[in-house]
Amino acid sequence: MKIKELPENTLQRLIIYLKVLEHLEKEKIDPISSEDLAKRCGVNSAQLRKDLSFVGNLGTKGVGYSVKSLKYSLKKFLGRNHEWNMILGGINPLGKFLLESSQLFNEGFNFLAIFDTREEYIGKVYNGLSVYNLSQISYVVKNIKVDIGVITAEDVPEVYLEAFLKEGIRAILNLSHVPLFSENKEVKIENFSFSLILTKLSYFLKICEENK
Amino acid sequence: MKIKELPENTLQRLIIYLKVLEHLEKEKIDPISSEDLAKRCGVNSAQLRKDLSFVGNLGTKGVGYSVKSLKYSLKKFLGRNHEWNMILGGINPLGKFLLESSQLFNEGFNFLAIFDTREEYIGKVYNGLSVYNLSQISYVVKNIKVDIGVITAEDVPEVYLEAFLKEGIRAILNLSHVPLFSENKEVKIENFSFSLILTKLSYFLKICEENK
DNA sequence: AAGTGTGAACTTTTTCACAGCT
DNA sequence: AGCTGTGAAAAAGTTCACACTT
Structure with missing residues (x-):
């Protein structure tokens, strides 16, 4: 069936x-x-x-x-009967929130490393995880199986996507403000932003106002 | 057309x-x-x-x-050519993140007030906005037109929903971990959580693994 | 020549309604 | 008697293909 x-x-x-x-x-x-x-x-x-x-x-x-x-x-x-390993691309308030979310941790979504392209953040520690230079991703990820790459970076999200795909990561959660896509059917990218979902509500409200 | x-x-x-x-x-x-x-x-x-x-x-x-x-x-x-007034239900890390998000502000989504049911938070100030007791919502909201109610509270999200609907708020963004619905067709509720979107990816990964 | 806008064909999804199990 | 599981019908959404405008 x-x-x-x-x-x-x-x-x-x-x-x-x-x-x-x-x-x-x-x-x-x-x-x-x-x-x-x-x-x-x-x-x-x-x-x-x-x-x-x-x-x-x-x-x-x-x-x-x-x-x-x-x-x-x-x-x-749904594949929620075991744990999944995640890495974070781009450290910022949203990234910090996700790293500290006990809800995600309890549901089996665990962050293992943080990457960034901005020199001033490399080496800093958030929630017990070090920030690595994105260019070093191959070395850092060599011995771990990364299941999901989460992109929070707002500056060059596509650079993170490229790096993640190059490492063979198939599942991407893109939380930057620009939607990303891949031709590759073996890759699944979920795009989300709060402004996207709020715009659904703003459309609804606009229609309501028109019908008055 | x-x-x-x-x-x-x-x-x-x-x-x-x-x-x-x-x-x-x-x-x-x-x-x-x-x-x-x-x-x-x-x-x-x-x-x-x-x-x-x-x-x-x-x-x-x-x-x-x-x-x-x-x-x-x-x-x-899409109704994104003007500003929308929002209130926040429940103060927590996610709520704080949203209050401080310049992205949302720049797109015209503005928070005007914060509500909570927990005594110890009432009167505190976040991002320039005071936390009011949810039971006082009618008084606080009396002179402002609230367009969107955002629920971040994890304890009793349905209590916030009820209070918001009673005030005539038609558009709800529910970010708690339990999805909420309303029979009322005049009301639009968007349910979102990070674990929901990550579960889409976990399903994808599970299927990938099965096909190997 | 290039590229939109759109009926018509096709595909997918939802709903109906009921046979069949407990 | 009650409620699931599911073919078949209905509805909705997507893609095709081409008339038409610049």
């Missing part, structure tokens, strides 16, 4: 289901029906069941889903 | 086009063809032209698009 490729939107929703389930565990609601869970996730129940069918046959007919085991299945399916 | 409603994915892409155009302005490339711009935005040219057709007839046949005027049209269409 896993032949069909997972649509991007389904992936996004599966992650939301997981987040809501993690929250639900504390409320001792168990089992939960697709109807109930769907409502808490802002989707309809057919959608939720179809989405979950990509993961497997997880429910019990006539009963619903076990919160605990559904959460476990989703975590495993 | 504006009769048809804008698909969510089109909105997201329009914002990316805007971001790339802003970057492009510095490179003095002008005019630009849909082919060229599309490549820089990770989409195909038909998609880009179709997306832009929601905004209007912006190009010149046989020539392409003026970078400057396309940027301007997009900004206006």
Whole structure:
């Protein structure tokens, strides 16, 4: 059944289901029906069941889903059942925030090193990690398997991307203000910025104002 | 032509086009063809032209698009041609980062007040703004038009949501770890967390490993 | 000659509705 | 009786391909 490729939107929703389930565990609601869970996730129940069918046959007919085991299945399916090694490109307030985030650490996303291109930052230590010169990345990364490269640098984000890809890093989170892309289909780049998501809201507000 | 409603994915892409155009302005490339711009935005040219057709007839046949005027049209269409007032719910490292972000400020997203439910934070000042008790929100917000409510609180994000909605705030950015939804179609809630976007990458990496 | 704007064809995603299990 | 899992139908989104403008 896993032949069909997972649509991007389904992936996004599966992650939301997981987040809501993690929250639900504390409320001792168990089992939960697709109807109930769907409502808490802002989707309809057919959608939720179809989405979950990509993961497997997880429910019990006539009963619903076990919160605990559904959460476990989703975590495993999403690759969140073990840890991932990350490096940071560019040290700045956002980078510092991520380095210090216990939430990310607890979810298995660990930073191993920091890189920067600006001389004045090389050698400084943040959250127990040294800042290395980006040009030295090959040496630093030689003995560790880096899974994810996070770019926070605002000056030359594309230089960090290039360096990361050259090291064979396939998964990139780009948090700079300029979206980055790669022709290479083996590489996955996620672009995010707060102004991007706030602009979605500003569009919504503009439409609201027009309809008055 | 504006009769048809804008698909969510089109909105997201329009914002990316805007971001790339802003970057492009510095490179003095002008005019630009849909082919060229599309490549820089990770989409195909038909998609880009179709997306832009929601905004209007912006190009010149046989020539392409003026970078400057396309940027301007997009900004206006997306509601980014003026300022928006925001309030923050919950003071913590992420909240502090957002308050201090000059990027957001420069793009017209301004924080006006901070709210929290925890006594020990009330009265403190961050980036020139006082922290008010959430229960006092009606008084504080009485004379200002709040456009966007940003929730960073990790303890009881739903309490902040409820308070914001009661004040008539229609646009919510929820950065807590638990996704929030509203039945009310007049309200737009954007849910985001770094672990959500990193989980997209962890899924990608898991699939990569399986195919080896 | 070059490149937009857009109906029409195609593809993907969502919703419906119900067979089938507990 | 209740609720899942899923084909089939409906809706939405993407790509094609070309008429048309500069």
